[in-house]
Amino acid sequence: MKILNKKNNQITFSADIDTGLANAIRRYIDQIPILAVDEVEISKNDSPLYDETIAHRIGLVPLKMDKTISEKSEEQLTLIAKNDGIIYSGELKGRVEPVYDKIPITILKKGQELEILATARVGKGSQHVKFSPGLMFYRNLIKVKIDKDCPKEIVNACPKELLKSEGGKIAIIEEEKCDMCEECLEFCKKAGKKAVELTPSGELAITVESFGQISEEEIFKRAIEVLKDDLKEVTKKVGK
Ligand code: SF4
Numbered sequence: 539m540k541i542l543n544k545k546n547n548q549i550t551f552s553a554d555i556d557t558g559l560a561n562a563i564r565r566y567i568d569q570i571p572i573l574a575v576d577e578v579e580i581s582k583n584d585s586p587l588y589d590e591t592i593a594h595r596i597g598l599v600p601l602k603m604d605k606t607i608s609e610k611s612e613e614q615l616t617l618i619a620k621n622d623g624i625i626y627s628g629e630l631k632g633r634v635e636p637v638y639d640k641i642p643i644t645i646l647k648k649g650q651e652l653e654i655l656a657t658a659r660v661g662k663g664s665q666h667v668k669f670s671p672g673l674m675f676y677r678n679l680i681k682v683k684i685d686k687d688c689p690k691e692i693v694n695a696c697p698k699e700l701l702k703s704e705g706g707k708i709a710i711i712e713e714e715k716c717d718m719c720e721e722c723l724e725f726c727k728k729a730g731k732k733a734v735e736l737t738p739s740g741e742l743a744i745t746v747e748s749f750g751q752i753s754e755e756e757i758f759k760r761a762i763e764v765l766k767d768d769l770k771e772v773t774k775k776v777g778k
Pocket of ligand 1: 716
């Protein structure tokens with residue numbers, strides 16, 4: 539396993555696992571218990587948006603999950619606003635906080651008011667997307683084999699600029715970025731050469747992106763834990 543890329547809320551790593559298992563882990567991301575606003579009481583709404591629209595927007599605001607949150611947790615948040623302008627998620631106040639402060643909820647004009655009591659509960663992404671902590675996708679890593687008599691003009695054929703001419707030979711840099719677009723093969727075909735070979739390396743490049751409630755590393759780890767727990771249950775039942 540090797541980290542290929544890590545940036546804000548996203549990690550990409552290589553892993554020697556089969557696509558069936560990777561897909562099971564991907565699907566189990568929506569089985570991780572996550573906190574989100576589940577019920578909203580709106581006592582005042584002078585804004586131009588319907589109550590239902592505001593409730594929907596608040597439901598989709600990711601909330602920070604700390605160690606004290608359990609599957610039975612219930613947290614209250616209030617939003618009381620009478621300022622002129624856009625009302626952002628950061629104005630939701632309670633023991634738990636939104637991950638991002640700048641998600642627009644609605645807009646108020648001078649003299650207008652908004653009063654909301656929201657109840658957050660723990661659920662799973664399979665029930666509703668508001669409980670989803672993130673997403674995962676993967677692709678095969680490719681081995682690029684280049685013959686020594688490969689024409690040097692091939693460097694211009696790769697849209698990702700991964701092919702370089704070094705000491706009269708063509709080499710690939712950052713092979714893990716190759717997405718098998720086959721432009722280099724097309725070039726060779728036109729040039730009447732068989733100078734490049736592309737084969738799956740057997741490893742996957744897995745990308746996990748977090749919506750902020752828990753980290754991307756935690757998403758991958760917890761999806762595996764929940765999957766393992768379910769498999770244990772199945773084994774128990776089958777063994778009976
Ligand atoms: S398959 Fe596409 S991305 Fe990969 S080396 Fe060839 S041209 Fe570049």
